[in-house]
Amino acid sequence: MLAHIGYGALLLTFLLALYAVAAAVYGALKGRPEWVESARRAVVLTWPMLTLSVLSLVALLVTNQFQIEYVASVTSRAMPLYLKITALWGGQAGSLLFWSWLMSAFTFAVMLRSWQRDREFLPWVIVVTMVTLAFFLSLNLFVENPFARLWMTPDGRVIGAMFRPHGAVPFTPRDGNGLNPLLRHPGMIAHPPLLYAGFVAFVIPYAFAMAALITGRTDARWIHITRRWSLAAWLFLSLGLILGMRWSYDVLGWGGYWGWDPVEVAALLPWLSGTAFLHSVMIQEKEGLLKHWNMVLIILTYALVIFGTFLTRSGVLSSVHAFAQSAIGPLFFGFIGITFSISLFLLMRRWDDLKSDMRIESLLSREALFTFNNMVFMGILVVSFWGVIFPILSELVTGQKVTVGPPFYEKATGPLFALMLILMGIAPLSAWGFASAKRLGRLIWIPAALAVATVVVLVILGVRSVWALVGFGLVAFVAYITLGEFIRGVRARMRRGEPVHVALARLIARNRRRYGGYIVHLGVIMMAVGIIGTHFFASETQATIPQGGSISLGHYTMTYDGLQEFYANDGRHVARAIVSVYKDGKKVATVYPRRDFYLDSQQPMTIPGVRSTWLDDFYVILVDWQPISVQGATFKVYHQPLVNWIWMGGIVFIIGTLVAVWPEPDPEEAAAKRKKKRATRQRPVPRSARA
Amino acid sequence: MKTRWLWHVLGLLVVLVLAWGAWGVAPAHAADPTPTPVITDDQVNAVAHTLYCPVCENTPLDVCGTQACAQWRELIRQQLQQGWTVEQIQQYFVDNYGARVLAAPPREGFWWLAYVVPPAVILAGLYILYRTMKQWYRPRQATAGEGEAADAAAASPSENAASSADDDYLRRLEEELRRRT
Structure with a gap:
């Protein structure tokens, strides 16, 4: 029943999105505002409808409805409640539904704003957002249905389908497969939603940019309206990336935080173009320049958002992140191609309208330095994009897959990051116009x-x-x-x-x-x-030591005190080493590196024991252990100087973005208010009032 | 008689040669098997770090937790014990599992594009930027007073707030403060 409600709501939302697109186009082209208003109302309805669909799926997840294919694939009885809820984005179908839900939520918020001054944008913002939403909903409806139930066919196969296949009988497994252990970490619980929120929020400035191109209102108004959306998208994306790094450091057991994995890079790409966009729009707002470039950047950011989702979801690249793989790749590819082509067509159509009398009086002026900074971001983007797609190209052309890993990226982007840092320092000192x-x-x-x-x-x-x-x-x-x-x-x-x-x-x-x-x-x-x-300055060592044995690394020494093995009540077998950490001969901590083995999914996890200070981390991994043998256990030990500056910097970074995104009164509205207040003060007080 | 003497000398020589041979060979045998060099985990990991797991997804071989990767690391240990160089070990893995085991594409054939395209695109971008900047660049016909004013603003930090004509923020700041007072 719940599955039918969820699926019905999903289908209805899809129809609403299609209707909104049709009504908005008709209303805009025929000059019929009532149709545009009708489209707006349809858009407003998509969010509650999708919320119903999402809640239905969450209810199925938390009540162990294993007859539903998705529920059986991402949850198990032993999982705690909060993980069952987060399993909503733990697999392909659920994460796509979650993406759509976020998209509808953001569009809902946009629809509720005052459109008085920007009426002409409304129909086209509806078209862009609803076409995007309809595309994602169609993936859920026709390819990756989160509400499909399990059936056993007459030949004994278990398949997922919404409706009963001929001759099949309902099938309900006794327990589910459980969530991928990698996704059971707090960092990973928050990382995907934030990344998705960042991705989705960038659709809003893109929608306004397209509306500006379609209507020909190419001044900076679309940028003023979407400034906070762009910053919010950037905030979410940055948070998602930082949390992803933290998750990688805490969970993957390799002592690092950024491995230039293709899917990591795919999430970085829209961040790079988005960061360039955030800087570049300042020039348009301030000087009315770089209008073409800002359009290019927002089109690129939108395409990279869809591309990033495509990479994560399609499994086209071999990556630790490509958890869910299915045949949605070609559909994504087609969608990216069509939207990118239409965007470029619209840009070309308005090319002359976007021209401005660009004048740079000094190559050290702030606008010139911001332009250089944009080029540096683009340079990093080119390297990163090429690194991501090259393995696919290699496979297509040579039939052999290659790895593009850290040596490639670090050599290519290192000097560019250094240049970016210099420009980041100098640009704020420079004045607009002339320096x-x-x-x-x-x-x-x-x-x-x-x-x-x-x-x-x-x-x-x-x-x-x-x-x-x-x-x-x-x-x-x-x-x-x-x-x-x-x-x-x-x-x-x-x-x-x-x-x-x-x-x-x-x-x-x-x-x-x-x-x-x-x-x-x-x-x-x-x-x-x-x-x-x-x-x-990072260093590492690995050794096998008996109980009571020690490993030294720099100023640190670790001693293996013992090993505990037990079953946790969430379906894990835990092997936990007890390790004392000494610095310059003085005991400073006891850490517990462990290996968790998840019984439901039959997958191990390596969780490090870390002694952390603002100066460095002493990071211990339990590689292997032999409880009976005199050999003892094998540990890998990392010394990571200054690593916590990354996380502290991340917090400062987020605080800064929050400060920047915090609403300031609209200058025009504030001026109007001041004027009104002044007028009220100057008005003579009526005699009756004096009395 | 003479011949007999010769035979004695020859026999002695043979004995000496055999004795020498036995003396030369015996120590060699005593040292054989040559003590197997002890290869530490760190040496193995240093090589494994340059390789990627042939079957996993984007996982360096030194940190891959699968049984297969543990066996490959053991293989690297044996190869190091046998005196293989890092390049030989890398080549062995490439020959057996393909170029994907390397952390970056080999610099040969089609794979050269991995290294050529990004700098080419960046150079093209720089050229476009140069052309565009050239088109946009119109140096200010600075009057003597203007330039001096700007320089004076920079010369004395204490005067920055007052001479904020070239700093929009400080100008706004001053206006804001004036309104308050």
């Missing part, structure tokens, strides 16, 4: 001198790696510039008598976008410190 080298030089010499001093201190402290010193020097340079910007602003306010904390708070509060951006830059700087630390 001279002399002036810029005067502003950067102090941070540059401080950066050199920092490098000297690092050399004195014993750092000898030239590239690490270059990296730290760059990071220090950018950090001093960014902090200097805060100091300049605070000092300006303090001259008016404000105490330092008030000056800082007001400085940020009154220009959230700018100072939110600087906080984001500080987060990036901190993450860069962590990346340099782990890249240049």
Whole structure:
């Protein structure tokens, strides 16, 4: 029954989306606003309908309805309730439904905004969002149905189908297969929804951009409207990526956080184009320039969002992330091709309308530096995109698959990231319009001198790696510039008598976008410190030791104290080592690296034991153990200097984005309000009121 | 008689040669089997790190937890014990499991494209950027006063807030503060 309700709601939402598209197009082309309004109402209905569908699936998941194919594939009786709920996005069909639900939720929010000033955008925003939604719903309805139930055919095969196949009888397994153990980590529970939210939210600025191209209203209005959406999408995507890194560090048991896996890179691609877009739109807002480029970037971001989902869902690339594989690949491919072609066609059609009298007065002006920064992002994007698709091309052309791993990406993107860092530091110092080298030089010499001093201190402290010193020097340079910007602003306010904390708070509060951006830059700087630390100074060792034996690595020594084996009540067999950690001979921690074996899915998981400080991590993995043998156990031990700067930087990064995304009053609305207030004050008070 | 003497000398020589041979060979036999070099896990992992699991999905061989990968690491240990170089071991894996075991495409044939295309595209992008910038670039006909004002603003940080004509934020800041006072 629940499955039928869920499926019915899904089907109805699909029809509503199609109707909305048709009604919006008809209303726009025929100049019939009532049809557009009808389309808007249909769109508003999609969210509650899909919520019903999602709730039906969640109810099936939490009540162990194993007759439903999806439920049997991603849950088991032993799983705790919260994991059964998160199993909604633990498999192919459920995650596609979840994607659609997020899409409808965001579109619902957009539909509820005031459209008074932007009426002409409405029908085309509806068309773009609903075509996207209808595509994803069609995947659920016709290819990956989360409500399909299990049947046993006369020849004994168990198949999934919504309706009874001829001669088949219903089949209900006693228990399900359980969720992939990799997905049972808190980081992984939150990582997919955030990534999806980031992906989906970028559809909104794209929809407005297409509406601008279709209607010919090519000023910066679409950018003003969608600024917060773009930032929110970027926030979600950034959070998703950071949590994914943390998950990788905590769960995959390899001591790293970013392996340049194709699906990791696929999630990075829209982030790169989105970041370039966020910077580039500032130039259009400020100077009315780069209109073509902003269109290109948002079209690219949308295409990469769909491409990223395609890679994750289709299993076209071999990857640890390609959990779910099915035949939806060609459909995705077709959709990407069609939407990309139409977008480019619309852009070409409006090419002349988007022309602006572009004028750069100085190659060091902020708009010029932002343009260079965009090029650097594009460079990283080209390398990353090529790295992702090259194994597929190789297989197509040579019949042999190749791996494009860290050596390729690190060599190709390393210098570009360094360049990005430099531009990130210098650009905020430069003025819009005109900036001279002399002036810029005067502003950067102090941070540059401080950066050199920092490098000297690092050399004195014993750092000898030239590239690490270059990296730290760059990071220090950018950090001093960014902090200097805060100091300049605070000092300006303090001259008016404000105490330092008030000056800082007001400085940020009154220009959230700018100072939110600087906080984001500080987060990036901190993450860069962590990346340099782990890249240049990480070390590892592996050894088999008896109980009571030790392994040393740098200043650390670990001692194997014992092993515990037990069954957890969530269907795991746990083998847990007890390890004492000593630093310079002094005991600093006891850690418990373990191997979990999930009985339902018959898969192992390696969970490290980590002693963590802001300076470094001592990371222990239980590779193997022999409880009876004198051999004892094999441990792999990593020393990861500064790794926690990545996570701390991630938090600062997110705080900065939140500051930037926090709503500020619309300048035009605020001006209108002020005017009204002034008028009220000036109006003479009626005599009756005086009395 | 003379011949007999010769035979004695020859016999002695044969004995000496055999004795020498036995002396030379015996130590060799005593040392054989040559002590198998002890290969540490770290040495194995250093090689395995340069390879990817031939059957798993994008997993470096040194961290892959499957039984098959444990056996491959053991194979690497044996190969290192036999004196194989890292390149020989890599080649062995490529010959047996294909180029996908390498962390990056080999620099040969079609796979050269992996290394050529990104720089080519970036260079093309730079060229387009150069052309575009050239088209956009119109240097300001700076009046002496303008340039000096901008430079003076930078020269004295204490004057930054006051001379904020070239910094939109500080201008706004000043306006905002004026309104409040």
